[in-house]
Amino acid sequence: MGDDRKIYFDHQASTPVDPRVFEAMIPYFQERFGNPSSHIHTEGVRANQALDAARGQVAELVNSETDEIIFTSCATESNNLGLRGFLKANPDKGRHIIISEIEHYSILNQALKLKDEGYEVSTLKVAEGGLIDPEAVENAIREDTALISVNLANSEIGTIQPIKEIAEIAEKHGVFFHADGAIAVGNIPIDVKELGIDALTISAHNFYGPKGIGALYLRGGNNISPIFEGGFQEYGMRSGTENVPGIVGLGVAAELASIEMPKRIEHLQKLGKMLWKGLEEEIEYINFTGHPIQRLPGHISFWIRYIEGESLLLMLNIKGVMAASGSACSSNLKGADEEDLAASHVLTAIGVPAEFCSGSLTVSMGKDNTEEEVRYLLDIMPEVVEKLLMMSPLYADKLRGKDPYSK
Amino acid sequence: MGDDRKIYFDHQASTPVDPRVFEAMIPYFQERFGNPSSHIHTEGVRANQALDAARGQVAELVNSETDEIIFTSCATESNNLGLRGFLKANPDKGRHIIISEIEHYSILNQALKLKDEGYEVSTLKVAEGGLIDPEAVENAIREDTALISVNLANSEIGTIQPIKEIAEIAEKHGVFFHADGAIAVGNIPIDVKELGIDALTISAHNFYGPKGIGALYLRGGNNISPIFEGGFQEYGMRSGTENVPGIVGLGVAAELASIEMPKRIEHLQKLGKMLWKGLEEEIEYINFTGHPIQRLPGHISFWIRYIEGESLLLMLNIKGVMAASGSACSSNLKGADEEDLAASHVLTAIGVPAEFCSGSLTVSMGKDNTEEEVRYLLDIMPEVVEKLLMMSPLYADKLRGKDPYSK
Amino acid sequence: MTDKAFPYSEKVMDHFMNPRNMGEIDDANAIGDVGNPACGDMMRLYLKIEEDKIVDAKFKTFGCGAAIATSSMLTELLKGISLEEARAISNKAVAEALDGLPPVKIHCSVMAEEALAAALKDYEARSGGNGSN
């Protein structure tokens, strides 16, 4: 299988823990392993201090108050706490919610459950580049709208939403506004005060922190109920012994992101442009997805006519390049039923015809990727694509003049 | 503050991660950091294989099938998934549940919420040693009993419940039976098949695994609903990107526990006996709590007449000994209201008068504690107790013949 | 609930990377065209049948790794066998020949069986229905 090169271009699915983050976590496994609820003894106090410090670091990253950060186990949990927790605590706020059609499953499937429970859900359409129209949000708001939830950036197509504009509308109408920042926080500048949002989902493993830890920013004064009961940790909003090393890791990842973000973004934008341009020049049947400008730095998504995405990914992987078809963390094929194999809801939403969605690819670069790695991908793409085109009955048809993609 | 001795006697609150567990986790932070849902590339596949291996190790520890183990973020979540998840999926099973009065807050507070939602809750009394009477369980079962949940071992008083007997009764009446094994699994032998239970809560940080990871054993054929929605990880029962290093750690902790348990128990029983005997001989006003025999190895709990628990703990901590007053992980004093300062529900349940509960202490030893450490505690206890007695107005009254503890 | 999923078996990967009999048969007398790109998979099977015997088999496939590997394996199994033997080839046989497929990819082997059935039906139609059982 060629050389042993391993190029990781799937940072939207997960990122490696930064060595400095890991270094900071180490003491909390074996030495400083106390339970933060053990207030009375040294180890408990130390654990508590670690929590406080991390809370401050995360607050700093998003410009919130320290006590507006609630630690959770993942972005999925934060999304559930943000929506379900708010609705539970505010049953009088109405039975209508607004989301977009390109949300992560942790929002979409909640919306489905909420529908079962009698809520009405307005699902906003997006434009071709994946952008939500703030005006559409305003039009969707009703007397009984309890909340709006929108993803800050989409993992599959990279599009960054006009959050500030939507937040202004939400505020104007007094509607609670949650932004799913799972793959945005730590990767692009986010200032909750400047944006004016009520809640924000934060995911450590998407910006060089560990898996198993997330957070929810909740603007002071907002009331939410926990989604599970217990010993009242996290201001009573998230029970369970705190994942201290994970929280410490999230904190340090946040601090590093605060400091290094401009440098990281500059680097990723350069790589992104290089890849975009290279692919555009070399791959004849390529179609880029998502917004050309309002997108995550270093995130390139596309589909290629006549060839299927998984087989392309598999071939790239054999050549040492790891990328994703759609959102890797959005669904679990293990034991899933056939439905999950259907075209991505995000791609159909941005107008890619269902029959072409299975060709979609997401290349998401990280701070440690290099130009040389991008060059390597550009080097191998043409032959891999050619090989799959040769196998494709659709391409054969096209060569015979019956192009399935030209109507 | 004397020498720099640090003796950790608070293993019921949390345990240090075993060096071998930590060693096994290390690669999954920086090298093998893939998202298990990234099925198509090498890093995703590796992450997936790590999950499978850990699932097998945990299954082995409790003698379940591999696919009967669902990973969660903590015991609190497992308890909520076990109860709430079952009730959600089985609304036709009735609106009555049975718990005991010495459950952890993650069960007690759920029961309160369930009451609000129209469920009826029978709360079983316990005997002086903290034991639940299986006959009382049988008497509490009604036509509409949906589930029974009982803690396998209690963190505050160490008592181990007659789970097999209760499970037989539950089975006889066709009632779902969940056991909260948070501090029992990994510390005493547990065989779900032999016990005949439907669900079991597992907590990694209570047996030398990391914080931030737990599991729920769910007997095949039982149906539960997730408590939050998302991308269908963990057989659709627990969404969110998996905490891979945490899961790997839980797996190895389980394997080590499987292998070393007899040795660990023997060691802890020896330490426990030594401490019990020593305290009995040296501390005049001591009262042990919990069951003298049916208790966690290495777990000693007691209260001392005339003196208060927190001040005793503080003094011990200054002398380098870390122990707990009641269950450290059961409540969070940070920002809690005065109510939390009330007497422990567990101690009042076993008949300790409320006015004495604040004197309670839990010394929970671990596999790496030594006889020398026990001897040290026995050495310092008399002078610490004496100092607090001298400060106590209650003791002064007793010396004057007005003993508040003798009626 | 199942625990085996990805990765593919080595055999699947081998057939994916080095597909056997990939291409078209210009003078095929049996073509099976099944699936469609909207479902993520499309397979076109070409057979050359002489005197109730499959003398050549080729394919073109648009689809995932499993789809390509099952196509490749199917053509391998078909080459040189009689029509009767071919009719007995089930999706399970193809999957087994590949040392198994992940549960979510079983449909690929079903597609292979369907492609074969379609090709045999095409052959019957072309030959006036005299090739049936």
Added chain:
Amino acid sequence: MTDKAFPYSEKVMDHFMNPRNMGEIDDANAIGDVGNPACGDMMRLYLKIEEDKIVDAKFKTFGCGAAIATSSMLTELLKGISLEEARAISNKAVAEALDGLPPVKIHCSVMAEEALAAALKDYEARSGGNGSN
């Protein structure tokens, strides 16, 4: 929502470990006995008052670290001051003198204030009520 809780300040720990004025005053002419063990805290304050001046103060306390430290600090504050000055001592003053208390322990300083009030009331009762304002 608050973030500062334990640990206690160094001053609290110092007064807890080395309580000042621990004990009883045999000829106290003002005793304040408040709290009860069921609430986790009980404090008994002994004062020796001469000509409207507190010449001695001692305590016995059953309670947590904060309860003991506030008792100790209260007696320190009281020694040598006039009754009028004593009446002005609030729970806040005691807490502040200890460099603050965790929010959940504020009730300990309240108990100190109550013990003082009870002792002063006891003094008034003993001296026929002529010490009040």
